[in-house]
Structure formats: C-alpha cells, structure tokens
Amino acid sequence: MQNEKQVPIAVVKRLPRYFRYLGEMLRNNVERISSSDLSEKMNVTASQIRQDLNNFGGFGQQGYGYNVEHLYNEIGKILGVDKGFKTIIIGAGNLGHAIANYSNLQKRGFTLIGIFDVDKSKTGQKINDISVFHMSELEQFMNNEKPDIAILTLPKDEVTEVAETLGRLGIKGIWNFSYSDLKISYDIPIENVHLSDSLMTLSYRININTTF
Amino acid sequence: MQNEKQVPIAVVKRLPRYFRYLGEMLRNNVERISSSDLSEKMNVTASQIRQDLNNFGGFGQQGYGYNVEHLYNEIGKILGVDKGFKTIIIGAGNLGHAIANYSNLQKRGFTLIGIFDVDKSKTGQKINDISVFHMSELEQFMNNEKPDIAILTLPKDEVTEVAETLGRLGIKGIWNFSYSDLKISYDIPIENVHLSDSLMTLSYRININTTF
DNA sequence: TAGATTGTTAATCGATTAACAATC
DNA sequence: TAGATTGTTAATCGATTAACAATC
Numbered sequence: 518m519q520n521e522k523q524v525p526i527a528v529v530k531r532l533p534r535y536f537r538y539l540g541e542m543l544r545n546n547v548e549r550i551s552s553s554d555l556s557e558k559m560n561v562t563a564s565q566i567r568q569d570l571n572n573f574g575g576f577g578q579q580g581y582g583y584n585v586e587h588l589y590n591e592i593g594k595i596l597g598v599d600k601g602f603k604t605i606i607i608g609a610g611n612l613g614h615a616i617a618n619y620s621n622l623q624k625r626g627f628t629l630i631g632i633f634d635v636d637k638s639k640t641g642q643k644i645n646d647i648s649v650f651h652m653s654e655l656e657q658f659m660n661n662e663k664p665d666i667a668i669l670t671l672p673k674d675e676v677t678e679v680a681e682t683l684g685r686l687g688i689k690g691i692w693n694f695s696y697s698d699l700k701i702s703y704d705i706p707i708e709n710v711h712l713s714d715s716l717m718t719l720s721y722r723i724n725i726n727t728t729f
Numbered sequence: 730m731q732n733e734k735q736v737p738i739a740v741v742k743r744l745p746r747y748f749r750y751l752g753e754m755l756r757n758n759v760e761r762i763s764s765s766d767l768s769e770k771m772n773v774t775a776s777q778i779r780q781d782l783n784n785f786g787g788f789g790q791q792g793y794g795y796n797v798e799h800l801y802n803e804i805g806k807i808l809g810v811d812k813g814f815k816t817i818i819i820g821a822g823n824l825g826h827a828i829a830n831y832s833n834l835q836k837r838g839f840t841l842i843g844i845f846d847v848d849k850s851k852t853g854q855k856i857n858d859i860s861v862f863h864m865s866e867l868e869q870f871m872n873n874e875k876p877d878i879a880i881l882t883l884p885k886d887e888v889t890e891v892a893e894t895l896g897r898l899g900i901k902g903i904w905n906f907s908y909s910d911l912k913i914s915y916d917i918p919i920e921n922v923h924l925s926d927s928l929m930t931l932s933y934r935i936n937i938n939t940t941f
Numbered sequence: 942t943a944g945a946t947t948g949t950t951a952a953t954c955g956a957t958t959a960a961c962a963a964t965c
Numbered sequence: 966t967a968g969a970t971t972g973t974t975a976a977t978c979g980a981t982t983a984a985c986a987a988t989c
Contacts, residue, residue, distance in 0.1 A: 527956070529933055533926035537908070551970060563970095564958050571972060579971040580965040596929045597936030615827035621908055621925050627932075665935065666928075690935040692928055696749070696833055706934035708927050713833050714745035715920050716878075716904055717808045720839075721741055722918035723877065723902040724809030739980070763946060775946095776982050783948060791947040792989045 524572045531569055532592055534559070539589040551582035598626035602689075603664040607679055608671035609634035609642075609649050612694055616668055617644045630662055652679075659686040666690045673697040680707075736784045743781055744804055746771070751801040763794035810838035814901075815876040819891055820883035821846035821854075821861050824906055828880055829856045842874055864891075871898040878902045885909040892919075 538559055542550060556563040570576055570583075576591050577583040593599050604627050606613045616622070617632060632649045634640070640651040650658060658664075667688045669676055673695040680691055684703030691707045693699040698709050750771055754762060768775040782788055782795075788803050789795045805811050816839050818825045828834070829844060844861045846852070852863040862870060870876075879900050881888055885907040892903055896915030903919045905911040910921050 525956075530926070530930055532933065533923065533929040534910075536929070537923075537926075553970080562958060564960095565956090567970095567972065568957075575972060577971050578965060579963070580969045582970065595933065595936075597932040598929060600932070600936065602932060602935070611827040611830040615823040616924075618823040619924070622928065625925050625929065627928065666931065689938075690931050692931055698746075706931055706938065708931040708934075710924070710927055711745065711749075712828075712831070712922070713837050714742070714749075715922050716834065716839065717745040717748070717810060717837065718742055719878065719902045719904055719918055719920040720809040720812070720814060721744065721807065722920075723814070724807075724812065726901075726918065737980075765946080774982060776984095777980090779946095779948065780981075787948060789947050790989060791987070792945045794946065 528569050528572055531561075532596055535566075535569070536589065536592045536596060536598075539585055539592065542585050543589050547585050549582045549584050550588075552577070554582075593626075600665075601626055601628055602666050603628050603630050603662065604666040604668055604692075605629070605631045605633060605658075605664045606668045606670060607633045607652075607655075607683075608669060609636070609639050609644065610670060613668075613670040614644055616670065617647060627666065630664055631658055633658075655682070656686060659683075659688070664688065666692060668692045668694070669699070670694045677701065740781050740784055743773075744808055747778075747781070748801065748804045748808060748810075751797055751804065754797050755801050759797050761794045761796050762800075764789070766794075805838075812877075813838055813840055814878050815840050815842050815874065816878040816880055816904075817841070817843045817845065817870075817876045818880045818882060819845045819864075819867075819895075820881060821848070821851050821856065822882060825880075825882040826856055828882065828906075829859060839878065842876055843870055845870075867894070868898060871895075871900070876900065878904060880904045880906070881911070882906045889913065 538555070552563040552566045556566055573591070573595055576588050604622070606617055606629065609632050613632065617629060622629065629647050632644055632647055633652050633655055634649055635652045637651060639649050642649045665688070667683050669679065669691060671679065676693065676695040676697060676699055680693070680699055680701045681703070683691065684701050684705060688705065690705055691699065693707055693709045694712070696711070696713070699707050701707070750767070764775040764778040768778055785803070785807055788800050816834070818829055818841065821844050825844065829841060834841065841859050844856055844859055845864050845867055846861055847864045849863060851861050854861045877900070879895050881891065881903060883891065888905065888907040888909060888911055892905070892911055892913045893915070895903065896913050896917060900917065902917055903911065905919055905921045906924070908923070908925070911919050913919070
C-alpha cells in the first residue's frame, strides 16, 4: 500500500501542463519530441522535464526522445483521466452553471451525471442536458449512481455540512469553489480553488510594475 | 525603478491566503494574533509567516504579535486591492456570466465596468447590472474608461488576437481563462487560470489513493 | 521588570539544474 | 557505427525551518 516514495506535489501540479502541451502536439500530428524541444516550447528546462517524468518511469528512448501519443496517454493514466470519473455539481448557481457547461471537463474524461441544489424552483430543470435534483435526493442518488467527484459551488457557510455528508456517503474527492479552505473529518482528497487568489496575484504584479 | 530585490513568487502566492484568514479574523473581531497562533490556524510554520511578511517590512511588534486589522490592510495594499482596479470581461458566455456575478471580486476591490462579446444578440443586455457591449465598441471604451484589468473568458483560438488588441490599447493586466498559456507581445502581467489543471490534480490524488 | 514574540541570521531541507555515462 | 538523447547521479540553488538576540 501507498509506498514507492511519494511524488512531490510540485511535480504533480506540472503534469496537467505537460498533458496540455502534448495534447496540442498530438492534434498537430507531431509524432515525437525531445525533452529539449519540449522545454523550449514550454519554457522550462529539459532537465526538469526528464526529472519529472522519471518519477513515474522511463517513457522515452535514448537518441529518439518521447513518442508524443504514448507520453500523452501515459500522463493521462497517471492523472486518472482515463478512469472516466463520474462527477456531480452541488450548487446550481452561476458558477455551477458555468462548470456544467464547461466542455473541457467532459473532454478531459470527467462525466457529469447530476446537479443538485436546495432551490426547489431549479429542480427538474436541465443544464447542458444534465438534470437538476433537489438536495433531498442526494443520498439516494449517491447510493445508486456512486459518483466519484463532487464539485461544490455553494456558499461557504453551507459547504462544510454538505461535504461531510458527501464524505459519509462515499465520495472519493471534492473540488471546492467556495471561498474557504474546506476541511472535513473524512480522509479524502480535496482541491480548494480560490479564483480570487489568482486575481490578487495579478493585481500584485500590476501594482509593483507601477509602483517601483 | 523595480529593484529592492524581487519577492519570490512563492511568497506572493501565499499573500491572498493570509489576506483571507486575516479578513475572517477581522470579521470575528480578533484584535491581535501571533505568528505561532496564526501558523496553527493556517497549517504552516510560524517561521514561514514571519519570513514571508518580512519581505515587505516589519508589521509586527515584539511581545505583542500582529494587529489583525493593520496587517490585513497592509497586505491589501501590497496586493493592490485598495487600488479599486477597474475590470472588464471579454466573452459573455457561461463563465463570463459567472464571473460577472461573482460578488467576491467586487468585495476584494475590483470594479467591473463593462462586458464585451462578439454576439450582437447579447449587446445591450445587462449582467448583474453591468452593460454588455459589442466588441466593436472596445477601442472607444478603452480610451474613455481606461480599465486596468481584462478578464478573458473566450475560446482559446480567439484569445491571442483580443489580448494583443488590449495590450495595444493600454490594458495593465490580463486574467486569462482560456485553455492556453497566453503570451503576447506587450510586457504586461498575465495570469493564466487553468481550472481543469486543478481538477486533474484532484483526479491524480484520488487515483493514487485507490491504486496503491 | 519579566515574558512574549518579533525580525533576522544560520542551518537544513528539497527542488532545480548541470553533467555525463548508458544506450537507442 | 556515429549521433542523439535519455535516465540518473551529482552539484547548485532557493526555499523552508530552526534558533536566538533584539525589543516591545
């Protein structure tokens, strides 16, 4: 169980970017790429690419480089996008709507199977062809459909309770958009997305450009 | 100009989180906090907090700690949220809608002053009280209103051209949501947001939890 | 004053880069 | 085979943590 020494999170966070660039190349029918060519495109060092990839095994070949399609697929497997994880959205507000309509998620192998909201006026509607259910139906839905990932787009003072419920019902991971660092009593992965953090970083950079 | 040795980006990226926790404490009428108490709440080391803050000056006081309100305000200034940066959204699709309705941005001191789209059927509408203009009106609007930040929520094959235009018209920073690492010929800060990267990181973590 | 806690220097740790032998 | 490029070890760099003198 859980061994093989853990891959640094810094490395993991770079994988989606590799995946993105390789996908682009694949669409452009690029067959192979060397770490140094890729490093130029991506503005990182070739060393880093080789080091990163070798956390997961040797995907390249001396004198040849990396086969784009193969590497793309392998990184996809590492990231688990081949698993077809089933997702639900909780909170059918603006952000919930946007994510439900965000085709990239479907493309990356995540299948949206349901949307939940406490607002009864939304129940029964469809968003991007996916049904909106009332929160009271969540437990039964979880038992029947066994979604893997819950996307939480609800106010921050409601999020902990909902997340605890999801944990109890066996969710495998939570993608949290509420303005908080969600923590629950179940040991499952949670990714907290803080959109405004990124905007404030931008703001900082504008600010120093201007100030000094 | 631009000196005082640059603050590491790792530090800058932590500032919004400090800002968030301090804001929370401020709302709870906490008057002062020591680095060690804050470190416990935030799950980081006290050392890191003190080091991070001292990149920008000494905000604390020996034997006392940090005054919450003062520190909150100072970090706000560093981040530039006190500047009232004027923002526009380009792309009135689902994500554009969601962001326009995302009250946190207004709360963090960013003022949305216009939304643009190529789709004429959207022109003249209002989203969260903000007018939607046609893209052809962008240049004049920029000249008159001088927005600081452009939020780009449009398809990735349209984003570069629009961004170049914005650069030419004097935008100060770009918050890019399209599925690409936007690069333009003007030297202005760009923050690329890749929502699906974060989801894939979550997916990875679910995957290893399950596999090993 | 005595106690608490900062600001800051020094030590440690981890991540990135460089180098090169292995090998396709 | 010769050339290219990986996988991997070693060196460097930077970031985090520990320690403590300064000071409120």
